[in-house]
Structure formats: C-alpha cells, structure tokens
Amino acid sequence: MDAPDTLLRFEDVSIAFDQPVLDRISFGLTRGETKVLLGEAGTGKTLVLKLALGLIKPDSGRITVLGQEVSAMREQELYALRRQIGMVFQESALFDSLTVEQNVAYRLIEETRTITDEIHARVLQALEFVELDHTYNLFPSELSGGMRRRVAIARAIITQPEILLYDSPTGGLDPVTSNTIIELVVKQRDVYQTGSLLVTHRLQDAFTMASHYFDRKLNKMVPLEDGSTRNVHTTFVILRDHKIIFEGTAPELLRCHDPYIREYLS
Amino acid sequence: MPISYFSDVVKEKVAAVQDYSLLAGRSLTNLFGRPRYYADTLMQADLIGVGSLPIVVLIGFFTGAVLALQTSSTLQQFGSLSLTGQLVALSMVRELGPVLTGILVSGRNSSGMASELGSMKVTEQIDAMRAMGVDPTKKLVTPRVIATVVMLFFLSIISDLVGLAGGFMISYLLLGLDPNQYWTTAYQALRFGDVFMGLGKPVVFGFIIASVGCYYGMSAKGGTQGVGRATTQAVVSASVLIVVTDFFLTKLLMGIFER
Secondary structure, three states, rough: OOOEEEEEEEEEEEEEEOOOEEEEEEEEEEOOEEEEEEEEOOOOOOHHHHHHOOOOOOOOOEEEEOOOEEOOHHHHHHHHHHHHHEEEEEEEEEOOOOHHHHOOOOOOOOOOOOHHHHHHHHHHHHHOOOOOOHHOOOOOOOOEEEEEEEEHHHHHHOOOOOOEEEOOOOOOOOHHHHHHHHHHHHHHHHHHHOOOEEEEEEEEHHHHHHHHEEOOOEEEEEEEEOOOOOOOOOEEEEEEEOEEEEEEEEHHHHHHHOHHHHHHHO | OHHHHHHHHHHHHHHHHHHHHHHHHHHHHHHHHOOOOHHHHHHHHHHHHHHHHHHHHHHHHHHHHHHHHHHHHHHHOOOOOHHHHHHHHHHHHHHHHHHHHHHHHHHHHHHHHHHHHHHHHHHOOHHHHHOOOOHHHHHHHHHHHHHHHHHHHHHHHHHHHHHHHHHHHHHHHHOOOHHHHHHHHHHHHOOOHHHHHHHHHHHHHHHHHHHHHHHHHHOOOHHHHHHHHHHHHHHHHHHHHHHHEEEEHHHHHHHHHHH
C-alpha cells in the first residue's frame, strides 16, 4: 500500500522493443518532490515519462499514478487521469496552427474553442509565470526554441496539475536560456510544491536544482547558503544498462564510489 | 529467410487492417459519447464542402457535357437521340456523380487529412494531445468523418445537377434537342432505386475518404518523408477503395431495387 503522499510509483517495470530498454525498474515520487532522471542517450529516460502517462504500456510490472494503476487501464480510462498531469515535451510539441494563447488554453477550450475573459486571464497568469505574457498573440513558429519550451511549461501548469513531467526541457538550448528554464522548474517546485520527474542530459541543470531554491521575496532563484538545512526535495535517479544504478540526493551522488558514476560526473 | 520475410509482411498487413478497423470503429462509436467537438466539425465541413465546391462544379458540368457528346453519335444511330437526357441523368445520378466527386474529394481532402495529422504525429502533437487528456480520435478523426460524409452527400447532389446542366447545354446547343424533352426524359428516367443509389454511395465514400486519410495520418512515422508517404498512400488507397466499393455497392443495390 502506497503512502498517501506517493504520487507515482514504478514497481518492477520492464519494457523491450527489439531489445530490452528497461528491466525491472522500481522507484517512487512523493508530493513536492522532484526526481531528476539522468543517463546516457537511449537508456529509456523519455520512455519512463511516457510510461507514467500511459502513452506506452509496459511489458510487465505495475505503474501507479495518483492511486490508479496506469499499466492496467484502457486508453479511454486514462484521459481523465492525464488531465491531472502536466507534460513538457522534448521539442515542446506545441500545436503549430494555434496561437500561443490557444496553445496554453488548450485544456480549457478543448470543446468550445472560445476564449472567455476568465480563460484569457488564466492564460496571461500562466504566461506571466514564464515571463512571456507579451507573446500570447504569436504563433509557435514566431518564437525562439527557448520561448517555445517556456510556452510548453505554461501550457503544462495552467491547470495546476498534481504531477509535472519534463522531458529534456533544456535540451539544445544555450546556457543562459537553460538557466531560465531551470529557474522556472525550481519556481514551480518551491512555490506550488508540485511533484515532478525531470529528464535531462545536463548534469549542470540537475545540480543547479539541488543547490538552489526560489526566493519569493526576491522573485528569483538563489543558491543555498553554506550549511543550510533547507530541503530542496530533489533527488537523482541514474539509468544504465536497463537498470537504475543510483537513486539518492546530490550529496549522496557526490559521495558515490561507483566507477561509472564517477566517470559520468567528471 | 524468405518465409520469415513473407510472414512478417503478411503480419504487418493484417495489423494495418486491424488498426484501420479499430480507428474506423472508434470514429463511429465516438458519436455516442462526450465530448463532442462541434466547432471542429463545422470548420472541417467548411474546408471540405465549401473548399471542394468549385472543383466539383467544374468537373461535374464537363462530365455531363462530355457524356452527352460521346453518347449522342451512338444514340443517333438507333434514332434515339431524344433519350440523351435519360442517359445523362441515370449515369450521373447512379454512378458518375458520386464516384467522381468521391475521387476528387479523396484527392483533395484525404491527402490533406493524412498530411495534417501525419505532421502532428511526427512532431509529437498527437502525443501532446493524449498527454493533455484529449482523445485524438474524438478531436481529430470523428469531426473529419462527420464533415466528409455530410459534405460529400451534398457535393454529389450538386455534381449530379450541374452534370445534367452540362448535358443539357450540349443537347440544346449542339444536338438541337428540345429543352423540355431533355429535362422530361431525364426526370422520368429516375426511379427511387436510382436516387437511393446516388445518395447512399456518397455516405459510404465519405466515410472511406475520411477514415483512410486519418488512419494514414495517425500512423505516419519517419519524419517529413513519412508524412509524404502517408499522403500518397492515403490518396491511392481511398481512390481504389472507392472504386472497388462502388462495384459491390452497385451490385448489391441493383439486386435490392431490381434496376
């Protein structure tokens, strides 16, 4: 039986396509926690997110999200559950024929396609969160890569979901833009205490998340002071050869003596 | 090795038929559940119906005209030139109106659906839709199926009418037939079975066009090249299916109505 704070749990989950990709992996995510998934390309990090959403079914094992067993549910049953989860795709996956406003409001205007004053206000609020409120009238093709990711974040958070899944939100972006995106992820973590899974290739992003918090008074991300006991609720999971080879906090990762992890960190 | 290759190909084809059947079935069962996307359906109806109107009118008119022109010499040999109206009416209403309109709309819209949905598939927009709790078969497929079925029905009627007008133009201006005679023979030739056949076929063809276009779009893979492939396959499959289905439908309805 899961603890009431458990948002998501993988139990002995395996999946193979032509070859095994994930082999009996298990981990959990609690309310307010951010779990950073690390690993080389092709180790199945994105697959973990798609499995959590039920977009792909595992070959074996159990996946429980918000108390419901995703791995045993039919596609039609999953739609209601997915509305409580936000996902930021690797390439943003914005609807290119809709404006930024229509993209962000998508869940709210799904049936009617009509943007009321109330919905417009909510869209602006979500866009203000990612500091792009001036772009609501533009099309995704008119935005830079970094701006598109930020719009994707606004689209994911507009309904204040219980869980957020980020798939390489900083992939292919310059360091300054990457930092802006990570600041948004940290803001979401510390302001709204949303549980999230974040896939990244950039170790720097992972450590920034573990060593910074969002200061509401200053309205920006600031580093933890030396000796601070503040819990940033961020843990790391490293995937390799279809398995989880490490799960723990940043200090535990830095103390780890596994030769592969040492090389990965260097 | 060749046997396993053969069995893989067969499995792939069977799986494709299964996936198509499931998608086509879902597009129909979605009609009985919520949410219903009226705005999307109307937008598609405008795109498919109004957008296809000029080309359907043009092709319908000249088909009727050429039909009258081609058959006039044969009819004249038997001294039955006065039956031109009857021939054009029966050919247009029973066969050429629905089939030609179906093939035209398939070329124009089946390809459009496959490329639009295919692009959405390869850029993860379909996955994004699913991830946001929106059923793509309800949001994308069902509105296109409804819009195509309804619009093809009316487009076929328009095609029949302008085809008759085209036939009339030739009969009156070139063959010197009496207008009253043309329209009377055309009208009197049509029985309930003919009209039923002419109006029933577009419903089936509309369903084929939209479901095939959406199926190829939703199963596109392999980037822009894959989208191009899906578009071509959609047009070819929809057109072939229309012609083959037309034969069996004609046979069935001729049997039922004894025409």
